[in-house]
Amino acid sequence: MKELVEYIAKTIASYPDEVKVTEEIDQEDRVMLKLEVAPDDKGKVVGRHGRVAKSIRLLLQVAAVKQGVRVNLEIV
Secondary structure (H helix, E strand, C coil): CHHHHHHHHHHHCCCHHHCEEEEEECCCCEEEEEEECCCCCHHHHHCHHHHHHHHHHHHHHHHHHHHCCEEEEEEC
């Protein structure tokens, strides 16, 4: 799932070299993904009214259901 978020973010971002995705698993076996992008790209990744971020989260949830896990995405 980390690779999916990284691929989408790098495709959208103007500075793909600054895209960084970290993955952690919490006590409840949830996968926590943290997406870090350049300050100039933050608006592109979030989108108008959060539409792009919602779309990324939706794709991520579909992938998570296939793997049988719960996932959360934080954009920093």
